[in-house]
Amino acid sequence: MMTNDSPPPRDAERGPLTATLQIGRRDTAKTVRISDSRRMWGKIGGWVLRIVVVLIVLDIVSKFLTADAMKWDTVWFYLFNQKVLNGVVLTLVLTAVAMILGCLIGLILALMKISRSLLLNVAADGYIWIFRGTPLLVQLLFWYNLASFLPSLSIGIPFGPQFLEVDTNSVITSMVAAMLGLGLNEGAYMSEIIRAGIQSVDHGQSEAAAALGMSRRRAMSRVVLPQAMRVIVPPTGNQVISMLKGTSLVSIVAISELLYTVQVIYARTFETIPLLVVACIWYLFLTSVLSIGQHYIEKYYAKGASRNVPDTYLTKLKKLMSRTGHSSYVPRKEPVE
Amino acid sequence: MTRTAPIVQLEAISKHYGPLQVLDAVELEVFPAEVVCIIGPSGSGKSTLLRCVNHLERPDGGVVRLNGEIVGVRESRGQLVEVAPAELARQRTEIGMVFQSFNLFGHMTVLENIIEAPIQVLGTPRAEAKAHARQLLEWVRLEGKEDTYPRQLSGGQQQRAAIARALAMRPKVMLFDEPTSALDPETVGEVLSVMRRLASEGLTMIVVTHEIDFAREVADRVAFMDGGRIVEMGPPEQVLDAPTQERTRKFLSRILNTRADATEA
Numbered sequence: 001m002m003t004n005d006s007p008p009p010r011d012a013e014r015g016p017l018t019a020t021l022q023i024g025r026r027d028t029a030k031t032v033r034i035s036d037s038r039r040m041w042g043k044i045g046g047w048v049l050r051i052v053v054v055l056i057v058l059d060i061v062s063k064f065l066t067a068d069a070m071k072w073d074t075v076w077f078y079l080f081n082q083k084v085l086n087g088v089v090l091t092l093v094l095t096a097v098a099m100i101l102g103c104l105i106g107l108i109l110a111l112m113k114i115s116r117s118l119l120l121n122v123a124a125d126g127y128i129w130i131f132r133g134t135p136l137l138v139q140l141l142f143w144y145n146l147a148s149f150l151p152s153l154s155i156g157i158p159f160g161p162q163f164l165e166v167d168t169n170s171v172i173t174s175m176v177a178a179m180l181g182l183g184l185n186e187g188a189y190m191s192e193i194i195r196a197g198i199q200s201v202d203h204g205q206s207e208a209a210a211a212l213g214m215s216r217r218r219a220m221s222r223v224v225l226p227q228a229m230r231v232i233v234p235p236t237g238n239q240v241i242s243m244l245k246g247t248s249l250v251s252i253v254a255i256s257e258l259l260y261t262v263q264v265i266y267a268r269t270f271e272t273i274p275l276l277v278v279a280c281i282w283y284l285f286l287t288s289v290l291s292i293g294q295h296y297i298e299k300y301y302a303k304g305a306s307r308n309v310p311d312t313y314l315t316k317l318k319k320l321m322s323r324t325g326h327s328s329y330v331p332r333k334e335p336v337e
Numbered sequence: 338m339t340r341t342a343p344i345v346q347l348e349a350i351s352k353h354y355g356p357l358q359v360l361d362a363v364e365l366e367v368f369p370a371e372v373v374c375i376i377g378p379s380g381s382g383k384s385t386l387l388r389c390v391n392h393l394e395r396p397d398g399g400v401v402r403l404n405g406e407i408v409g410v411r412e413s414r415g416q417l418v419e420v421a422p423a424e425l426a427r428q429r430t431e432i433g434m435v436f437q438s439f440n441l442f443g444h445m446t447v448l449e450n451i452i453e454a455p456i457q458v459l460g461t462p463r464a465e466a467k468a469h470a471r472q473l474l475e476w477v478r479l480e481g482k483e484d485t486y487p488r489q490l491s492g493g494q495q496q497r498a499a500i501a502r503a504l505a506m507r508p509k510v511m512l513f514d515e516p517t518s519a520l521d522p523e524t525v526g527e528v529l530s531v532m533r534r535l536a537s538e539g540l541t542m543i544v545v546t547h548e549i550d551f552a553r554e555v556a557d558r559v560a561f562m563d564g565g566r567i568v569e570m571g572p573p574e575q576v577l578d579a580p581t582q583e584r585t586r587k588f589l590s591r592i593l594n595t596r597a598d599a600t601e602a
Contacts, residue, residue, distance in 0.1 A: 208440035208499075211391055212454035212506060213430035215422055222457065226444045303444065303486070 067273075074274040078265065079281060087261030088282050094178060094247040094257055099240055101183025106190025111220075113195050124191065131188035137249055140181035144253040146172050178250040186243060193235045197228035229301040237294030241287045248279075258282055344369045344404055344541050345510055350389050351398035352382070352565075359385045361565040362399065367510070370539040374552035374573075377562035378588055383545045386562070387512050390543065391432040392425060403431060403510070430458060433503030437515040439495040441487035447474070447498045448483040451505045459506065466505070473501040477531050493524025497531055504535075511535065513544040549592060553577050561585045 064070065078084055112124035131139070147168040156162030172180070201224045209219035251260035262275040269275075343366040352360040359382045367373050375383045388394040390401055392409030400417070401408040408428050410417040419425075442450050451470035455461040461469075474480055477497040487495050496516055503511060513532065517525045529551050536542055536555045546552060552559050552573055559576040561569045561584075569582045580586050 202438075202440070204436060204438050204440035205442060207393055208434075208436060208442070209454075210426075211393065211429055211432070211434040212502070213426040213458045214454060215426055218457055222453065223442050227442075301444075 069273045070277070071271065071274050074271050075277050075281075078262070078275060078278045081265075083256075083261050083265065084258070084278060084282070087256055087258040088286070090256060091244065091247050091258040091282075092286070094182065094250065094255070095240065095244045097179050098182035098186055098247070099243055101179065102186025102190045102239070102243075103194075103236070105184065105187025106192075106194050109187060109191030110194035110198060113191065114198060128188045128191060131185050136181065136185050136246065137252065139185055140178065140250060140253055143172060143177035143181045144174060146177070174253045174255055178247075178253055178255050182243065182246065182250065186239065189239060190236070193239070194228070194232055197230075197232035198224055200231040201227045226301075230298075233294070233298050233301055237290070237297070240294070241290055244286055244290065245283060248283075341369060342405070343367060343402075345390060345543070346402040346405075347386070347389070347399065348402065349399035350386065350396045350401065352385055352389065352394060352396050359565050360389070360396070363562075363565070363567055365560065365567065365570075367541060367543060369541055371557045372536045372542045372544065372555050373558050373560060374556035375543065375545045375560045375562055376547065376549065376552060376588075377568075381562040382565040383562045384514050387514050387543060387545050390510075390512055391429050391434055393434075395419075403428060408432075426458065430454075430506050431509045433506060433508030433511040435496070435499055435503055435511065435513045435516050437518050439487070439492070439499045439519070441495055441499055441502070443487055446484045446486055447479065447490070447501075450487070450498060451502045454502070455505050470501070470505060473504055474498075476504075476534075477501045478527075491524055492520045493527045496520065496524075496528045500528075500531055500535075510541045510543065513542065513546070515545050515547065517546070517548060547592070549577060549589070561588065563588070 065072075109124045109127060112120040115121065150168055152165050153168050153171060154162035154165035156164070198220075205223050205227065206216075206219045209223045210216070214222070247257050248259035250257060251263060254260065256264070258279050262279045266272045266275040345365075345367040347363055347365040349362040349364060350360050351358070351362050361382075363382075363386055365373070365386075375386065377383050385394055389396045390403075390408070392401070395409065400410065406428070409420060409425050411420050412418075420428075441447075442453065445453065448467065448470055451473060452461075452463065452466040455466040455469070456463055471480075471483065474483065477500055479494060479497055479501065482490065482494065482498070487498065490498065500516075516532070517528050520528060525548070529548060532542070532544070532551070533555055544552075544556070554573075556573050558570060559573045560567045561576055561580070561582070563584050569576055569580060569585045576585065577589065580589060
């Protein structure tokens with residue numbers, strides 16, 4: 001249907017789409033038009049908003065810094081106090097142990113949920129239902145008071161002979177109760193994160209592994225999980241950060257982590273606010289360090305996932321510095337008549 | 338046709354998805370060093386049939402035999418039961434498969450993709466697996482791409498790497514599931530040329546494809562599938578140029594028309 005004639009005039013070619021439905025025929029200059037005065041008012045409004053925000057922030061910060069109850073020398077005195085430092089260490093230990101426990105339980109639950117066994121599916125669902133559906137604080141109190149409900153713990157056949165029996169109080173110390181409480185609860189959340197990660201990996205990957213003669217287990221550990229990590233790591237980083245702060249809940253069972261330590265001190269000295277600020281400074285510092293660590297772990301697991309190498313903070317900073325002016329400035333072209 | 342024993346035998350393979358019958362008692366024998374191309378409209382069951390060969394799909398009826406041995410199931414008191422996963426895995430090492438969407442392991446380099454299964458499954462020493470992988474990469478003309486990640490390769494390069502990965506297991510049969518359907522037109526040729534060379538080396542191949550010219554040139558036999566059955570099967574010059582079945586004729590004329598449109602535009 002090729003012709004050698006010169007092309008017909010454009011309008012003659014118009015079918016119903018362009019003619020009746022007016023697709024492609026809108027006059028942009030007429031309909032999308034921002035007047036100069038509107039542009040100017042928008043600019044002024046932007047500056048007013050910026051000034052208001054700066055004033056509000058300055059006001060809050062100055063009140064906070066100069067308040068009478070805010071004794072900064074007290075803050076500095078306690079910031080590196082040995083007891084506080086011990087509290088920081090215990091907070092870190094609790095976070096680490098609870099997260100490791102949570103990840104292990106989460107992985108097992110995730111595998112149970114994607115398995116083809118109905119029994120395992122239901123068991124995992126039940127676990128998640130209970131541990132996600134009740135408050136963490138209540139769970140912590142429950143483990144702490146386990147002895148009053150089960151005076152002894154034993155392993156054996158249900159309703160039958162028991163092989164190993166121990167006194168609950170000797171095993172479930174308040175430290176164990178805290179770790180159990182945090183870890184078991186975390187497992188329920190981690191299982192959903194890990195399952196989402198596993199399911200994000202294209203099914204073709206495990207099929208290719210199966211076709212090569214790899215067992216399901218090997219395909220999972222060598223092919224699927226490493227690629228699932230890219231999806232698992234970012235939300236897990238959030239979980240670590242919220243776990244770090246969540247450990248403050250165990251102050252309720254008298255574990256001398258960071259919050260409990262400062263509570264003990266201010267109960268004696270009544271310097272409540274400065275000591276809470278001490279705790280906040282530490283929490284902020286630790287969560288900041290964790291965020292930076294998370295960035296590098298994400299970069300590690302992104303290998304092969306993209307054609308571009310992702311930016312590090314350093315390269316981002318360099319890019320920012322090489323720009324002139326502030327980053328959102330884009331020179332506006334004058335309309336051409 | 339060689340009168341040796343067939344290497345792959347499909348015996349009355351049936352498969353349903355719910356009420357939909359995808360495969361209806363399909364019979365197919367493939368002999369050593371033979372290239373069989375399966376063509377047919379989408380939904381005709383050709384990919385499902387291919388996936389039954391290495392038991393990625395479990396047939397509802399019938400069995401697949403590789404060198405006489407039933408794949409994936411065994412007879413126990415007159416019933417077919419699944420073999421142990423390790424046994425199925427062993428059988429699969431003898432059947433290489435190439436997928437439409439390549440399915441290279443995204444977190445591994447090309448070399449790691451190729452040596453993974455030989456090391457993990459066959460227990461090949463790492464150095465030996467690497468040397469073999471390098472030879473294969475040279476053979477598929479991907480030398481120098483060892484340390485590249487799949488996503489940094491073109492579709493054609495990925496598919497050639499995937500072929501090398503399947504060959505690294507030294508399979509007795511190779512299955513190709515529409516290996517060029519996901520490729521840009523300009524990279525189709527490089528994959529087909531690798532497959533052509535494989536065929537000339539005497540590898541047994543079952544190829545599900547839409548590339549009629551490739552089938553005509555390379556296949557020993559062409560099977561036309563429609564509605565879950567092999568409607569017509571025979572040498573390419575018979576099935577492709579002088580089909581006896583109306584459905585085959587219709588399908589071929591549709592495909593050839595599309596191609597005519599494409600060249601005209």
